[in-house]
Amino acid sequence: MSPLVWDLAHIANQEEQWLLRAVAGQEAIRPEIDSLYDAFEHPRSERPGLPLLAPDEARRYAADIRARALDVLQEAAFHGTRLTEAGFAFGMIAQHEQQHDETMLVTHQLRAGPQALTAPDPAPAPLFAGPAEALIPGGPFTMGTSSEPGPWTTNGPS
Numbered sequence: 191m192s193p194l195v196w197d198l199a200h201i202a203n204q205e206e207q208w209l210l211r212a213v214a215g216q217e218a219i220r221p222e223i224d225s226l227y228d229a230f231e232h233p234r235s236e237r238p239g240l241p242l243l244a245p246d247e248a249r250r251y252a253a254d255i256r257a258r259a260l261d262v263l264q265e266a267a268f269h270g271t272r273l274t275e276a277g278f279a280f281g282m283i284a285q286h287e288q289q290h291d292e293t294m295l296v297t298h299q300l301r302a303g304p305q306a307l308t309a310p311d312p313a314p315a316p317l318f319a320g321p322a323e324a325l326i327p328g329g330p331f332t333m334g335t336s337s338e339p340g341p342w343t344t345n346g347p348s
């Protein structure tokens with residue numbers, strides 16, 4: 191698995207590259223870190239040895255990029271280019287972050303040692319009034335999505 195701080199800055203770097211640069215035409219904010227967070231250039235096994243941004247710096251970078259991306263989103267026209275048509279690039283970046291959220295959760299689940307994350311207990315879930323079990327008849331089914339799958343339908347570096 192990647193160091194969690196790699197995922198954090200990688201998410202922001204992809205957001206910067208696609209939404210700020212490709213969609214909005216802005217100049218690179220931290221071009222010197224692009225290659226560090228390029229999943230094709232650095233497989234997971236190499237990432238712990240990279241000179242990654244420290245956690246606080248990665249959080250500041252991610253917050254800065256997110257604020258700028260929300261500004262871009264505010265002014266975006268969802269037509270005109272392949273990236274902007276129907277919000278394609280925005281959907282792609284949202285899906286990309288969700289993929290990494292899952293990857294980061296798996297990283298936490300696989301790790302050993304003392305608890306690394308703490309949070310207050312969640313509010314109790316509302317009681318479910320449906321049956322405890324439901325019979326699903328056997329037969330063919332669609333796994334995943336069958337319409338508008340978006341750009342992240344194949345497995346590749348993440």
Ligand SMILES: [Fe+2]
Pocket residue numbers: 200204229286290347348
């Ligand atoms: Fe990724």
